[in-house]
Amino acid sequence: MIDHSKITDSDLRNKIKNAEICFGGNRKLKIYGMLKCSSGKRMKRQNRVFFLSEKEAKQNGFRPCGHCIKTEYQNWKMDLFNPHTDENTNLLPKEGTVNYYGKLFSREDSNQYLDILLNTIEWKNDEAIIFGKLILTKRKVAWYGDSGFEYTYSNTTKKALPWTKELLELKKIIEEKTGETFNSCLLNLYHSGEEGMAWHSDAEKDLKKNGAIGSVSFGAERKFAFKHKQTKETVSLILEHGSLLVMKDETQTHWLHRLPPTKTTSKPRVNLTFRTIVG
Numbered sequence: 007m008i009d010h011s012k013i014t015d016s017d018l019r020n021k022i023k024n025a026e027i028c029f030g031g032n033r034k035l036k037i038y039g040m041l042k043c044s045s046g047k048r049m050k051r052q053n054r055v056f057f058l059s060e061k062e063a064k065q066n067g068f069r070p071c072g073h074c075i076k077t078e079y080q081n082w083k084m085d086l087f088n089p090h091t092d093e094n095t096n097l098l099p100k101e102g103t104v105n106y107y108g109k110l111f112s113r114e115d116s117n118q119y120l121d122i123l124l125n126t127i128e129w130k131n132d133e134a135i136i137f138g139k140l141i142l143t144k145r146k147v148a149w150y151g152d153s154g155f156e157y158t159y160s161n162t163t164k165k166a167l168p169w170t171k172e173l174l175e176l177k178k179i180i181e182e183k184t185g186e187t188f189n190s191c192l193l194n195l196y197h198s199g200e201e202g203m204a205w206h207s208d209a210e211k212d213l214k215k216n217g218a219i220g221s222v223s224f225g226a227e228r229k230f231a232f233k234h235k236q237t238k239e240t241v242s243l244i245l246e247h248g249s250l251l252v253m254k255d256e257t258q259t260h261w262l263h264r265l266p267p268t269k270t271t272s273k274p275r276v277n278l279t280f281r282t283i284v285g
């Protein structure tokens with residue numbers, strides 16, 4: 007790491023020319039970025055440092071700049087939110103089980119599923135009856151299942167549509183991966199980060215008690231959070247494009263979950279929750 011205040015301007019020019027300096031950083035903020043980054047230009051000389059490589063910057067405890075090296079920044083943020091856990095780690099500290107399997111599908115397959123789901127599912131605005139008034143959400147939903155199952159939530163009853171080819175394909179993959187079985191799927195379409203879902207639990211009487219719910223996400227990566235009903239402690243993670251999250255055991259009894267709205271994306275996201283309805 008080289009301090010800007012300890013070298014002359016001609017030294018600096020030479021080191022850049024000889025590729026001995028390739029990245030700049032802010033010592034106070036502990037952020038590194040490209041030499042041409044506009045955020046770097048505004049900095050005081052005594053705060054500016056230089057690095058040969060990103061590796062050197064990271065070894066010194068610097069994180070990537072969100073403006074000029076977006077991909078590295080996204081990866082850094084993801085690591086921060088999704089600590090390196092595997093599908094056997096329970097993300098909840100007590101009274102429930104949540105396992106995050108990470109990305110199950112390649113980027114290409116995930117893009118293809120997103121495209122197919124956006125175009126083949128019978129999306130409808132969700133309906134809820136709140137204080138006797140019919141409310142239509144901006145978010146769209148669809149309900150698919152084995153044989154015309156009915157499912158009641160938010161005081162409205164939905165009848166399941168017959169499985170599409172891709173939904174059956176996804177159901178099989180999730181069943182094989184988790185060792186669980188499912189007979190229905192609720193799909194949600196969030197057109198942009200402005201749309202989300204408020205705190206709730208999936209504990210309707212039609213759902214198998216303590217049964218597993220397999221949640222598959224395609225599209226924009228979004229934060230997903232859990233809140234304990236009594237202690238209010240929270241757990242959150244980022245649901246990635248093509249990923250699987252499983253909630254089971256007493257999770258719905260003791261924890262609420264939500265998808266908070268965000269200004270950080272305007273891209274769509276589709277979420278599928280594979281469930282077991284009891285007849």
Ligand SMILES: O=C(O)CCC(=O)C(=O)O
Pocket residue numbers: 192194203208221223230245263264265277279
């Ligand atoms: O979109 C999501 O990830 C969450 C969906 C959800 O909470 C639900 O279907 O109950």
